[in-house]
Amino acid sequence: MDPEVSIVIPAYNEEEALPHLLERLAEILPQIPPAEVLIVDDGSTDGTPEILKDSVKRYPWLRVLILRRNFGQSAALTCGLDHARGKILVTLDADLQNDPADIPKLLDKLKEGYDLVSGWRKNRQDPFFTRKLPSRVANALISRITGVRLHDYGCTLKAYRREALQGVTIYGELHRFIPVLADLRGARIAEVPVRHHPRRFGKSKYGLSRTYRVLLDLLLMFFFQRFATRPLHFFGLPGGLLFGTGFLIELYLSFLKIFGHQQIGHRPLLLLGVLLILTGINLVCTGLLAELIMRAYYEGSGRRTYALREILP
Template identity: 35%
Template sequence: MNTFNFRKNQKFVSFIIPAMDEEATLETLYNGIKKQVELLGYDWEILFIDDGSSDSTWSVMELLAFRDREHVKAYRFPANKGKADALALGYQVAAGNIVFTMDADLQDDPQEIPRFIEALNQGSDIVTGWKRKRHDPWHKVLPSRVFNAVLSKVTGVSLHDHNCGFKAYKKEVVKAIPMYGDMHRMVPSLASFKGFKTTEIEVEHHARQHGVSKYGVERLIIGALDTMTVGFLQRFRNCPMHFTGKIAAYLMITAVALFFSAGVVALSGGEASSLVIIGALSTLSALIVCMQGLISEQNVYRGMEEGREFLLADTINGSVYVPAKQFSQDNVRERDMLSAV
């Protein structure tokens, strides 16, 4: 086995392949990946992750790992955990300086791999595929296009296809981005918070030959909720009180208006108890929302103190993460010197 200086030449590539009930596609996908990376002269590994399959997917993964122990590792969840959990496991164990994610259904073409690597070598931190011509039913394509347009507008990360599972990352990205829930589609948006650059390239999309799509109506609802989450994180992740404070202010204005109305009604001899009750509830709600904002602010402050927020500083031999708390007003010169190294 050849030995590479991975940090300098990025010659080690990891492929994370989550799969559920894809027994018919895995060996073909393995052969396609193997062919491309060996033509490039890269060292490589494939991390197959069985996400609770009910067919022989795990058996196929076991066989491939047995045949090629040097390059293939297989992991299995006893029950379906979701794609984000599978990717989180892959991110944790991936050893490559470049990390690919690909769907297991053969709709992503391994022949595109060199183009992704070329885009990374040109300075991108993330390269995501864009399936301009999709071989999917309209009821899957249309909602996806609406979702992509809304997400691009909300987050400011303009991509044609946030949903595309065919992506390549520098290792620093996957180690810095938390993966949970259904956030695997939001990685470029989440990565933008930390200053990572995303490039989109058009890729060939093949029609599904085996198995069935895992896409359902519930994905529309989940996508809308995730878009709201990312939009909130983009604007208020470091200042949640700016969000909750506005809500509390509107509730207090409503309460004052209700109490004023109740006073007018009472002076007119009318029954104002309902207005007073609603006004009191609005006041209580404002206090609760305000307290929640203060608690969130405290959590953000603690996170800053513990150095969980990071800035990316360039160095001669690659990239390092430096705790943001080191960059106070008192040592701006030190920061500038570090950035200039």
């Protein structure tokens, strides 16, 4: 019989943490509905694959997926979710900083009618200046721009109803924005505080260098939320403003040339006006092309611009 809950865990070079993680999961699984655990080895270069191959023989609830190389956390999560069989999907990190014992708490919150429950590392056990402070700023910025109010977007410990992720595709490093992508499909989202432990095994795979990538992904989420189905509005407004400004500049210079008999060929303003007009035309044309691509995508794939929750008699 298919399990009711699927716990998806991406792992990369976690040979020290895995034995302890599996022991903790063995303690927790009897407390929740029938479950399977899918651990996705994301191209580890240590002993992680060998440990998983041995462990799958010991634990009947364990399934192992081994990727050919390191594709990144988003790809590993996508692989696990694609192969999960449960109606409820739980994601978890392998380093044991999140406690598997909090999984029942998330499942109980789902029963209240939510589609997605996100963990909140309220008392996060990480260095303040290199991890906690940048995370707080990023979470506040993401919540403000997207309108999806969460304290902790970076917490991998989350629980989903399977239907909440239908139509949600994770590319690049968008795994932290799954709540935003689910919100676009009308998901009801909640957040619960979860425990967070100091790192005992291995080292963090993240650093301050990812801040810039998060900002770029946030820009992408802003576009998805507001203009994914009407890209001409996104490109057309600034394009029209630039074109109009450039046109007024050239009109002013033409007036000086015709009625004031002034030389305008040496004026930088002339080049600025031409540049603004060309840039405005380029943006509008980009919006038209994006509009055509968007329509071809939806009509060619058979996807709809809406998500239906239920039909009543």
